[in-house]
Amino acid sequence: MAPVAPRSGDAVFANVERVNAELFTLTYGAIVRQLLTDLEEVDEVNKQLDQMGYNIGIRLIDEFLAKSGVSRCVDFKETAEVIAKVGFKMFLGVTASVTNWDADGTSCSLVLEDNPLVDFVELPDTCQGLYYCNILSGVVRGALEMVSMKTEVTWVRDMLRGDDAYELRVKLLKQVPEEYPYKDDE
Amino acid sequence: MASTACFIIVSRNDNPIYEAEVGSAVKKEEAAHQHQFILHAALDIVQDIAWNTNAMFLKAVDRFNDLVVSVYVTAGHTRFMLLHDSRNDDGIKSFFQEVHELYIKILFNPLYLPGSRIMSSQFDTKVRALARKYL
């Protein structure tokens, strides 16, 4: 029953309205910086970002499903693909690649080569340990939760920390089965 | 390449936020404070000139013995000051312009609050590279 989900979000991306990249970047930056000044603790900030991301995600998913025309994915694999190819493209303008699946296909990595959030960003010594893009992980988590997939999203690689790419590790904790309104009795 | 060249970025509230000895000459112990003195003093001249011109690159604004101070003032009134003993104005000019690019990048870094010291190592390396290229 696998629906033909658009394998790339370009089409969708083409007709969502845009915002100036720098404005976007700086806005996000401002948020992070404010959090840093408010919470004073880097890991607190990470938490907060993730939470914010989550709140975005749980809203974003509807928009996403509405606009992108993606219908239910058969399995986690496909979901990941859709997020990477359509979701990221649609909202972030970049596409991620889905790589190193583990054996039982419950966890994979979304690898971003470039990431509009982090233009100009450079971590000062005081902010080592900050996951600058932690909001993304939150978004993914939130969005997936709305489609009844409990996931755990962590950063594996982070260019700001000198890695060569951004790698989000998405781990499917449990898939809440979809309840149907009626009981199917035998 | 200038034998002595001391590059300093001065924030709008007159604090040095970046300093680099980019000269080829071996760095002498007392040079450091001497250069600072000269550049610091030159700020007065810059103040005079900066408000009378709208060019960003004020050429050599001040000199001390054989050392010349060239200055470039950004719109945010951050001043790039170069203390040098060589004469190639256009070299210096393009140096300043490229540094300006870099500086803007730094400014855009949301984790850098303007007017604070520029710690970024890659900025440093880039600047030195530019210096090697132009001065």
Place this chain on the structure above:
Amino acid sequence: MVDPASSFLGKMLLEEITPVVMVLRTPLVEEACLKNGLTFVQMLQPFCVFNNIDVPVRTVSDQPYRLHKFKLRLFYASDIKQPNVEAAEEHLKEVVTRAAEKDLSDLSSDPPQLDDLLAMNSESLPLWFKIFNKELIRTLSFSEHEAFDHPVACLLVVSSKDELPINKFVDLFNTNQLPSLLNDGVMDPKILKHYLLIHDNQDGSSEKATNVLTEMRSTFGMNDCRLLCINSAKDGSEERIGSLWTPYKTDTSPSQDLGCLLNVNDVSEIKDLMQDLSSKHIIPHMEQKIRVLNQQVSATRKGFRNQIKNLWWRKGKEDTPDAPNGPMYTFSSIESQIRVLGDYAFMLRDYELALSSCRLLSTDYKIDKSWKRYAGVQEMMALTYFMLDQSRKEAENCMENAFSTYLKIGSTGQRNATRCGLWWVEMLKAKEQYKEAAGVYFRISSEEPSLHAAVMLEQASFCYLFSNPPMLRKYGFHLVLAGNRYYMSDQKKHSIRTYRSALSVYKGNSWSFIKDHVHFHVGKWYAFLGIFDVAVKHMLEILACSHQSVMTQELFLKDFLQNVEKMGKTYEVFRLQLPIINMSSLKVVFEDYRTYASTAAANVRESLWQSLEEDMVHSLPMSRSNWLEPEAKSSKKDKDSNVCVVGEAIKMDIEFKNPLQIPISISGVSLICQLFPRSEVAECELTEKDAHAHPYESASGEKNDAEELRKLTSNWELNSGVSSFALSEVVFSMRGGETTVVQLTVTPKVEGVLKIIGVRWKLSDSVVSYYNFDSDHVKKKNIKGRKKSSQSSSKNLKFVVIKSVPKLEGCIRHLPGKIYAGDTRRLVLELKNQSDISVKNMKMKISHPRFVIPGSLEDLNVEFPSCLEKNSNSEHNDVQPSSSKQPKSSLFSFEDAAIQGGTTFFWPLWLRAAVPGRISLYLSLYYEMENLSSEMKYRIFRIHYDLEVLQSLDLSFQISPCPSKLQEFLVRMDVVNRTSSENLQLHQLSSVGHQWEISPLQPNEAICPLQLLKAGQALSCFFKLKNCRKSSMFEGSISFHSLLQGHDVRLGPQGSDKALFDVSGSALADFHHHERLQQGKSIQGQQGTVDFILISQLPKNRADHGLEGQSDLPQLFSHHSCHHSIASTSPVWWLMNGPRTVHHNFTVSFCEIRLGMAIHNSSKEAISIRMSTLDVTSSDGQLSDVAAAAQDPISSENQGGWHNVSLGNDIKVTSDALGTQFGKSSSDVMAPFVWAASSSTRVELEPMSTTEVPLKICVFAPGTYNLSNYTMHWEVKLLGVPLSAGDRTRQLSGRSPGHPYYITVLQSP
């Protein structure tokens, strides 16, 4: 624009460039004058300045103009020569030093503030600058290349006492004592002379003098002679008029009073002497000379012809070698005459004339390349331009020109350059072009020797200050430059002064190198002057100079320390920046009711402990929150402040950071504390209040803090012996850039309220520094979260000290850090009770019962591995209940064990590394005080260890029912050795639970083929598992222990006599129990599942080298794997037994075969079982039978009858419909046979019982038959008891098809 004449420069010119009068006098004249303490010249000086001689002057132009101000300069002939350099230098130097003297006073005061600097204006400049400049200019008076210093007139003075005054007059003016200027023909020796006769009234009447005068008149001409009578005052009779002279006489000594013998009419006489000397003689003379010269000049030089000629002529003298100051010009030469003309004109304020002649001259000199003169003329032009106050451009060009020309001609011109520079500067100043002026000063300074340069630079700096807008940075910079020069020409006071005022500019900016430089040098110079305290103050500023190079840092530190020790006493600073204290790392470890075995334990999050200790502490009457003794003492304030116990140290971790790259040595680091005994608690409250008030205030507040700290420490040091608390002192040294965490302790000795206020330390034994924790609130806010307790740190540093209570200390003996999974060993928990009060009813809670369980006392004295072996079984069994009473809770209470004061207490613990990975064990031990009077009812002793568990064996089991035997199973065990290096020797495999019996497949052979399992090796071996449950076991509730009683199989080498381990032994049993819990099923043995314990050991030869260098080897590994469910879930087993092959002669009859069906009920309830056989007679088969019956009545009837009956009296036939259908469906595959006897048998089976159901089949033809076409219905009989939760999940009834059973029937012959 001010009138140039009234500008400073103007004034200066008006008094510097004035006619010079050469004075020649006889010694007696001097003598006469000296009675007044004045030389002759000095005596006249006050009267050489005419502020309004109203003299008409007519130079070249026809209409005269009036001259108001006028001045004569008088010099002795002997003085009219270029002053020699050294003397001049000395003089200047002396001027400067004198200026320095009066500065010393305010050296120790604070440096000037910026804004009052800005308030200054050029008038408020120190006077000595002007003096200095003037002196500097004076040093090159009487130069021959310019004429305004050349004497205009000559005053010959003879005393009336001289005999033959006339002759005296004559030979006064003979050449030998005339100045060189006149002699070597630089100037015209024919000079206006004036003859003066001095008469000293004290030498009687003056008629002699008058005679002489008349005589003079006759010889020298009427009006060139005068008589001057002085000293006509009677001693002390008239009023003093000495004040006239004081401004002129610099080196006046108060003793002599000037002009004591001069009375009013002397003075007036002198006055009009000078008056008409100037007006009647000098000025006219000059006018006349000007006119003459002018005529000559115009005759020779004006007009085109002359120009050409002049040029031509000069061309002629091209070949003259150009000496530095060009060709020599005698006074008669036209050039010098023009010069004289110019200068005279200037002196008479006829600037146009002066200018024109200078112009004329300059070209000539230029062509002649006599540069010095050229420059001189340029200079003159500039001045005239200035005085004319027209085109400043011109003026400056000329100055510039002159300046550079002077410089060009090198050393000889250099000083002139300076002079011209000074004039230039004044010009600029007059036009308020301070910036440019400063520039000129700077240019001068670069030419002058350091001292002069210094002065110039300082003036330059002031120019910058006055320029608009004030250029403070330039100001500062030039001050520093000046200071530097001053220092070179060792004028330390001046250098300090300049640097200090420079500081006011550099104060509080972040140009680090600048600040360092200034502070360092000021400090150094203060030290030179011996003002060490100020020196040190300045040095302090630069100590933490991480940006400086190593050598600089060393230098700074060295000098600083030197000064400090020079100062004698140890220096005390408030929050010295060396080393830096990292407030965010501040951590307090104190022990109230919770005590810690190690710092590691203390660092564990509090919440974690609390969660662990919950039920332990719940068992208390009072809750944790108010453990203080419930009297009034536990008031609010005590609640929110921590509690510590008398005699127990409060530890404080402070992180010091050395900002420098050089090592520093810190000593005497200790806390600063305040302890208020109970009595004074109230007023401690007060002090605490204002202590908290402090930090909000600014520097002043900090000062107070500093004071307070100083006070505190000092009085602590005083009575440290009898003090109410003891402080630890730490000494350490830090390498460059190092950060060290230091643990400081304070141990209160009496009850009360203790406050930790700050920390003090000594930098390399000389500088004491204080650091006040409370006084930076910002930081504190940040660290709140990080601190161990969630209280804000200010609270955290306040302690309520209560009287001492016993405290347990201890550890777990030989607990390895690294351990292999499965390693099982015995540890000893050692508890010491230092105090003399004993503690009782101890309880212990262990975070990971799977890893560590408390043993029983007996375990202590048996030696380890063997105590688990079978032979030592018995003693375990009786201790068993104790440890496994309620095995669910991991709260272990030592049965009424009490630790007496001062004794040590041992208790065994069992450790088993359950799973690989690193785990941290938390043991928390609760105990109560013997005497409940103490404020603390109980305490908790917290132990924390980290344990790294390495992989050892991986274990997996597969169980499949054994087809052939009833209730037997095949077990396959796969073992992989995952250790890195260890070889393990499998020792035994035990099945847990009484109902299982494990045994090797073949009774007598080694199960595992190899002796030991090498690292990384895998092995699988097979066992037979037999269910041997005896119903007898079901009487009463079975004890956990008996459930655990297992059966073992020796795995080791064949015939090894090593004793087997008893898996039901206490430790193993408990561990196994926890394993079961872990692997998450109910403890009640479900017959469905079986547990295995694999026990392995290290081979004996491994004994030599230890695991991870540990002495004690792991002796025993036990691996537990639980809940392996056996295949079938149905509670019934059955087995059909009977013959496999039967011989029968079918010709005789069909064959009847008897079989038996053994049915076993393995469940605990009675079960009703119905076995129903299905006839394989397919419908067609049946028809055929019927047909047969029709054919053969008897048999068929019989058959059919039997058949029918059999069908008929089968009550359950309807219910069998399914069955028959089933049978039908499968009928065709089977050879025809029928079940004889009742096709459905029902049996009731008691729990755990077996019955034999007889069966019979009839076979009609030889063949092989599969007797699987029967079904077993079983149903659990629930004897009215409601279903327990467990049962509901279980299957209560079921149906299963029969097992295949093949029987072969052969036709027997």
